[in-house]
Amino acid sequence: MSYPIAPGGLAAVLAHPDDESFGCAGALALAHDAGATTRLLVVTRGEAGSSDGAADAAVGDQREAELICAARAIGLDEVSLLDGYADGGVADQPFDQLVDEIGAWLAQRRPAAVITFGPHGVTGHPDHIVVGNATRWAVEHLADLGTGPNAVYVISPIFDPSGNRYDLSPEEQAATHRIEITDVAGRKVEALGCHASQSDVGEEVTALRAAIERGGPIYEAYHRVRPLVRAPHPDFDEALL
Numbered sequence: 090m091s092y093p094i095a096p097g098g099l100a101a102v103l104a105h106p107d108d109e110s111f112g113c114a115g116a117l118a119l120a121h122d123a124g125a126t127t128r129l130l131v132v133t134r135g136e137a138g139s140s141d142g143a144a145d146a147a148v149g150d151q152r153e154a155e156l157i158c159a160a161r162a163i164g165l166d167e168v169s170l171l172d173g174y175a176d177g178g179v180a181d182q183p184f185d186q187l188v189d190e191i192g193a194w195l196a197q198r199r200p201a202a203v204i205t206f207g208p209h210g211v212t213g214h215p216d217h218i219v220v221g222n223a224t225r226w227a228v229e230h231l232a233d234l235g236t237g238p239n240a241v242y243v244i245s246p247i248f249d250p251s252g253n254r255y256d257l258s259p260e261e262q263a264a265t266h267r268i269e270i271t272d273v274a275g276r277k278v279e280a281l282g283c284h285a286s287q288s289d290v291g292e293e294v295t296a297l298r299a300a301i302e303r304g305g306p307i308y309e310a311y312h313r314v315r316p317l318v319r320a321p322h323p324d325f326d327e328a329l330l
Contacts, residue, residue: 096199098126098166099330100238102191102224103205104216105176106135106156107287110280112211112244113204114163115270115309116329118277121164125201125330128167130194131156132187132220137176138287144176151286158283162276169194179216184223191220192227200238202329203228207243207312208258228315241315242266242329248308251296264310265318267325271307274300 099120101113109117109129121127135156136149153170160168171190174182195203205224210217221243231237245264246255255261270277278297284290300307311329312318 096126097201098128099202099204100128100130100195100198100200101204102130102132102195102220104132104179104210104214104220105138106131106152107138107159107281107284107290108206108217109156109163110159110277110284111293112206112246113309113311114159114277114280115273115307116204116268116311117165118163118273119268119270120330121166122273123330126167127163127165128169128198128200129160129165130169130171130191132171132174132179132191133176133216134170135176140288142177148286149176152284155284155286159280162279162283164276167198177216179219184219187219187223188226188230191224192230195227195238196231196236199236202240202242203238204242204244204311204329207245207261207314209256209261211244211246211255211257211261213256225314232315238315240313240329242311242313245310245312247310249293249296250300250307251293260312260314263312263322265313265322265326266311266329267327268309268311268329269306269327270309271301274307 134149135152137144206217206221
């Protein structure tokens with residue numbers, strides 16, 4: 090997908106195909122429906138996402154196709170992939186290089202807000218952790234130039250309908266924003282379903298469908314880390330943009 094010229098909107102910078110569907114598909118879909126430009130940068134092609142964890146170019150091709158399928162379901166205006174970063178090996182490349190590449194992508198598009206991973210990367214995956222750290226460094230460098238995004242959020246999966254309980258960092262546990270995604274939950278299900286090669290998708294789809302059938306509100310949560318939201322923060326904010 091080619092990116093639109095208009096700057097602004099909401100962007101996500103993540104590590105693998107499917108991170109967007111598990112983590113922030115609802116917020117991105119809502120931003121798209123509100124008329125904001127929505128963009129996604131993914132650092133790896135997910136080529137190690139097979140059952141045995143061995144890197145396979147064909148798996149990377151499949152996961153890239155699944156990513157495009159999910160992007161269409163969500164309503165993304167652009168999907169970009171970086172070159173040269175191995176699935177499971179992002180930390181093996183120079184950190185400054187990753188910061189510079191993410192920074193260049195952000196500088197060209199000038200999103201108003203960025204979603205990425207927090208210090209534990211939700212699941213503890215090293216690629217998640219490195220990408221989240223690099224994104225936050227990139228934003229700081231851009232802020233020094235006066236071109237940084239207005240806000241940075243990290244994914245806080247405290248409302249995960251599957252009931253998963255992760256060993257989250259304090260930032261990831263302490264959400265500042267609760268976004269109701271009930272109206273776009275079906276699109277999140279569709280986006281997750283695009284990633285059929287991944288064995289953990291089924292549980293999430295089943296749990297989200299059950300939540301939709303129950304009829305109650307469905308949420309995603311985020312912690313705004315720039316500008317910092319000072320504690321105490323007793324009430325959730327309800328919009329990222």
